[in-house]
Amino acid sequence: xxxxxxxxxxxxxxxxxxxxxxxxxxxxxxxxxxxxxxxxxxxxxxxxxxxxxxxxxxxxxxxxxxxxxxxxxxxxxxxxxxxxxxxxxxxxxxxxxxxxxxxxxxxxxxxxxxxxxxxxxxxxxxxxxxxxxxxxxxxxxxxxxxxxxxxxxxxxxxxxxxxxxxxxxxxxxxxxxxxxxxxxxxxxxxxxxxxxxxxxxxxxxxxxxxxxxxxxxxxxxxxxxxxxxxxxxxxxxxxxxxxxxxxxxxxxxxxxxxxxxxxxxxxxxxxxxxxxxxxxxxxxxxxxxxxxxxxxxxxxxxxxxxxxxxxxxxxxxxxxxxxxxxxxxxxxxxxxxxxxxxxxxxxxxxxxxxxxxxxxxxxxxxxxxxxxxxxxxxxxxxxxxxxxxxxxxxxxxxxxxxxxxxxxxxxxxxxxxxxxxxxxxxxxxxxxxxxxxxxxxxxxxxxxxxxxxxxxxxxxxxxxxxxxxxxxxxxxxxxxxxxxxxxxxxxxxxxxx
Numbered sequence: 493x494x495x496x497x498x499x500x501x502x503x504x505x506x507x508x509x510x511x512x513x514x515x516x517x518x519x520x521x522x523x524x525x526x527x528x529x530x531x532x533x534x535x536x537x538x539x540x541x542x543x544x545x546x547x548x549x550x551x552x553x554x555x556x557x558x559x560x561x562x563x564x565x566x567x568x569x570x571x572x573x574x575x576x577x578x579x580x581x582x583x584x585x586x587x588x589x590x591x592x593x594x595x596x597x598x599x600x601x602x603x604x605x606x607x608x609x610x611x612x613x614x615x616x617x618x619x620x621x622x623x624x625x626x627x628x629x630x631x632x633x634x635x636x637x638x639x640x641x642x643x644x645x646x647x648x649x650x651x652x653x654x655x656x657x658x659x660x661x662x663x664x665x666x667x668x669x670x671x672x673x674x675x676x677x678x679x680x681x682x683x684x685x686x687x688x689x690x691x692x693x694x695x696x697x698x699x700x701x702x703x704x705x706x707x708x709x710x711x712x713x714x715x716x717x718x719x720x721x722x723x724x725x726x727x728x729x730x731x732x733x734x735x736x737x738x739x740x741x742x743x744x745x746x747x748x749x750x751x752x753x754x755x756x757x758x759x760x761x762x763x764x765x766x767x768x769x770x771x772x773x774x775x776x777x778x779x780x781x782x783x784x785x786x787x788x789x790x791x792x793x794x795x796x797x798x799x800x801x802x803x804x805x806x807x808x809x810x811x812x813x814x815x816x817x818x819x820x821x822x823x824x825x826x827x828x829x830x831x832x833x834x835x836x837x838x839x840x841x842x843x844x845x846x847x848x849x850x851x852x853x854x855x856x857x858x859x860x861x862x863x864x865x866x867x868x869x870x871x872x873x874x875x876x877x878x879x880x881x882x883x884x885x886x887x888x889x890x891x892x893x894x895x896x897x898x899x900x901x902x903x904x905x906x907x908x909x910x911x912x913x914x915x916x917x918x919x920x921x922x923x924x925x926x927x928x929x930x931x932x933x934x935x936x937x938x939x940x941x942x943x944x945x946x947x948x949x950x951x952x953x954x955x956x957x958x959x960x961x962x963x964x965x966x967x968x969x970x971x972x973x974x975x976x977x978x979x980x981x982x983x984x985x986x987x988x989x
Contacts, residue, residue, distance in 0.1 A: 493524050493525065493526065493577065493578075493579070493582075493583040493584075494523055494524065494525040494526075494583070494584050494585075494586060494599075494603065495525070495526055495527075495528055495573045495576070495577075495583065495584070495585045495586065495660075496514060496525060496526070496527045496528070496586050496588065496599075497528050497530070497569040497570075497573065497585055497586065497587050497588075498510070498527065498528070498529045498530070498587075498588060498589070498590050499529075499530050499532060499562055499565035499566060499569065499587075499589075499590070500529055500530065500531050500532065500534060500538050500542075500565075500590045501531075501532040501533065501534055501538075501559060501562075501565075502534045502535060502536040502538060503534070503536075503538050503590040503591060504534065504536045504537045504538040504540075504541045505536075506590060506591050506592055507529070507538060507541060507542055507590045508541045508542065508545065509592075510590055510592065510596065511527060511529075511542070511545045511549060511551065512545070513596040513597070514527060514549075514596045514599070515548075515549045516596075517596045517597060517599055517600070521599070521600045521603075522820075523603065525550065526550040526551070526552065527549060527550065527551045527552070528551075528552045528553075528554065528569060528572060528573065529542055529551065529552070529553050529554065529590075530554045530555075530556065530565045530568050530569050531553060531554070531555050531556060532556045532559050532560060532561070532562075532564070532565045533556045533557060533558040533559035533560070539553065539555065552572075554568060554569070554572060556568075561679045562679050562683050563674070563676045563677060563678050563679045563682075563683040563686075564674070566587070566675065566676055566683055566687060567674045567675045567676060569585075569587070570585070570663050570667070570675050570687075571667065571675070573585045573660060573663070574660055574663050574664045574667055577660045577664075578849060578851070579842050579844070579849070579851060580659075580660040580661040580664050581659065581660075581661040581824060581826070581840075581842060582822065582824055582842050582844070583659075583660045584603070584606050584657050584658065584659055584660060585657070585658045585660055585663060586599065586602065586655075586656070586657045587654055587655065587656050587658075588654060588655050589654050589655070593654075594615070594654060594655040595703070598615070598655070598701070598703050601701045601703070602615065602655075602656075602657040602701060603657065605657075605699040605701065606657050606659065607789075607811070607813060608699075608777075608791065609697055609775070609791065609793055609795075609809070609811070610657075610659075610697045610698065610699040611658070611659040611661075611662050611694075611695035611696055611697055611698065612656065612657070612658055612659070612662065612688070612691060612692060612695045612697075612698045612699075613656065613657040613698075613699050613700070613701060614653060614656050614688065614698065614699075614700050614701070615653050615655035615656065615700070615701050615702075615703045616653070616700045616701065616702050616703070653684060654684055655703065656684075656688070658691060659695070661694075662691050662694045662695050663691060665694040666690055666691050666693075666694055670690075675687065675690070676690075696795055696796055765804060765831040765832060766831065766832055766833070766834055766892070767892075768806075768834075768888070768891070768892055769891055769892065769960055769961045769962060770794050770806075770888065770891065770961075770986060771794060771985075771986030771987075771988040772794050772795070772796055772797055772986055772988060773793075773794065773984070773985075773986045773987050773988070774793065774794045774984065774985055774986040775791060775792070775793040775794075775982075775983075775984040776791060776792045776793070776963060776964065776980060776982070776983050776984075777789065777790070777791045777980070777981050777982045777983075778790040778791065778792075778967075778978040778979060778980055778981060779927060779978070779979045779981050780812060780814050780976070780977070780978055781976075781977045781978075781979065782975070782976055782977075783975050783977075787814040788812065788813050788814010788821065789812075789813055789814060790810070790811060790812040790813070790814075790978055791810075791811050792808070792809070792810045792811075792887070792964070793808065793809055794806060794807070794808050794986060795807040795808065795809050795826075797831060798828065800828050800837050800838060801837065803830055803831070803832070803837070804830075804831040804832070805828040805829060805830055805831060805837050805838075806827075806828070806829045806831055806888070807826070807827075807828050808826070808827050808828075808829065808884055808885065808888055809824065809825070809826045809827075809884075810824070810825040810826075810884055810887075811823070811824050812824075820844075821844070822844040823841075823842065823843045823844065824840075824841075824842040824843075825839075825840070825841055825883060825884045826838075826839070826840040826884065827839050827840075827882050827883075827884035827885040827888075829881075829885040829888065829889075830858065833858065833879060834879075834881075834885070834888075834889055834892065835856075835858040835879045835880055835881070836856045836858070836880045836881050836882045836885045836907055837855075837856055837857075837858070838853075838854065838855055838856060839852075839853075839854040839856065839882035839883070839884065839885075839907070840852070840853050840854070841853075841883075851867055852865065852867050852868075853865065853866045853867040854866070854867075854882070854907070856876060856880050856882070856907050857876070858876075858878060858879060858880055861875065861876050861877055861878050861880075862874060862875060862876050863876045863880070863907050863908075875909060876907045876908070876909065877904060877905060877906070877907065877909055877912070879905050880905060880906070880907035881903070881905045881906060881907065881914075882906075882907055883940075886905075886906075886914065886938070886940075887964065889905075890916065890936070890938070890956070890962065891956070891961070891962035891963075892962075895916075895918045895934050895936060895956070895962070896918055897918050897919070897920055897921055897934070898918065899918050900915060900916070900917050900918070901915070901916040901918075902914070902915050902916075903915075903916070906940060911940055914938065914939070914940050915938070915939040916936055916937070916938050916939075917936060917937040917939070918934065918935075918936050919935045919936060919937055919953065920934075920935050921933065921934055921935070921958060922935060924955050924965055924966055926965055926966055926979045926980045926981070927979055927980065927981035927982075928965075928980045928981050928982055928983055931955075931957050931958070931965050932957070932958040932959075933955040933956060933957060933958055933965055933966070934955070934956045934957075934958050934962070935953055935954070935955055935956075936953070936954050936956060937951075937952065937953050937954070938952065938954060951969065951970040952967065952968065952969035952970075953967070953968050953969075954966070954967050955967070961985075963980070963983060964978075964980070965979075965980045966978065966979055966980065
């Protein structure tokens with residue numbers, strides 16, 4: 493679900509047309525969406541313009557009785573969306589202006605990077621000669637502030653632009669820290685910068701899109717106040733930099749004991765790690781076909797080396813998106829695997845298939861051979877195995893073992909004991925051609941006593957590169973309703989591999 497959030501104040505002349513343009517975009521770009529408009533005490537009839545559109549598009553209107561400012565509106569929108577979402581890791585929040593500066597036709601460019609794994613997507617907007625004089629003056633101030641008062645991490649993106657997409661799980665983590673305190677306390681460009689600087693702490697990946705804002709189609713004068721807004725920017729940026737320096741000093745000088753359930757970045761040079769052919773940043777992208785017809789995309793990536801329950805853990809993710817106008821799939825599988833023992837520690841499935849939404853969360857404890865399905869109430873301990881693996885981590889574990897043609901390997905390592913053994917048959921070697929190129933491959937057949945692609949009835953075969961990396965090149969499965977296949981179209985190795 494994409495939540496399009498639009499803060500408004502006296503935008504009656506443009507907001508209606510903007511809503512209709514957004515509707516037209518999503519008619520051509522098939523994604524589930526909802527528009528949320530926050531009216532900040534408008535006096536020009538903005539509410540009356542917006543209300544009829546709720547009958548023809550998915551629209552919610554939040555109303556403020558008096559004007560409290562852009563920062564207040566952003567706070568309300570962020571809190572409303574995080575309250576509504578069912579799948580925070582899969583859903584996104586897009587902020588855009590109501591005055592035509594941000595173009596709805598650019599939304600697919602942001603979504604493309606979001607679906608590719610970015611947690612925050614920022615529109616880097618170059619100010620043209622068409623921009624109002626006040627905007628150009630403030631941008632000159634802002635450029636100086638960006639060089640002198642912001643951290644280097646913030647310099648890589650445009651911290652002042654409104655047009656952005658945030659993964660809602662990032663905003664949810666931010667709200668846990670903020671509590672009842674406002675998400676942002678600034679206004680205007682300073683509020684945009686403040687939200688980005690606070691949210692980026694919880695984002696694993698931030699990407700940018702170069703877009704040109706449109707000032708020539710606006711029907712009102714700019715509300716930018718160059719000197720006052722520049723002063724707000726400077727105060728906010730200096731405060732953010734000071735907090736960052738203090739945090740860095742504390743982290744560098746104070747020993748911190750691991751907290752149960754905490755998840756933070758782990759040092760990349762941990763001496764306890766098992767030798768593996770992958771690393772953080774590795775990414776594989778696939779075309780998904782039903783028979784000969786392309787129906788979507790998928791990608792696998794090593795997201796991070798986290799600290800989970802006091803131990804280093806590989807965090808991997810597998811995303812599948814696609815379908816047609818009758819049936820759509822949007823699935824995410826996430827696994828956390830002990831970097832020393834390659835045992836599963838956490839497994840999350842977020843499945844959106846047809847009209848069904850399913851979320852399953854498992855905390856797995858290899859040292860006690862138990863797991864807890866935390867998404868099921870009441871949550872209780874269930875027996876597991878001593879070196880457990882889940883659906884996602886099995887694919888990465890498979891890449892670490894030697895594979896000899898003609899051999900069958902049985903592993904009693906699936907975290908649900910009744911579904912063991914997992915059987916891997918090494919069928920043959922052959923050359924395979926996929927969109928990413930031509931490769932020498934080892935063909936294996938995984939069988940798990942479960943429903944789906946790798947079930948005994950799924951007849952799935954997986955082509956792995958015949959080298960020490962064992963990259964998944966191709967997957968073919970024969971199901972009761974047809975053939976579902978994945979073909980590698982690009983591979984990005986880990987910079988640390």
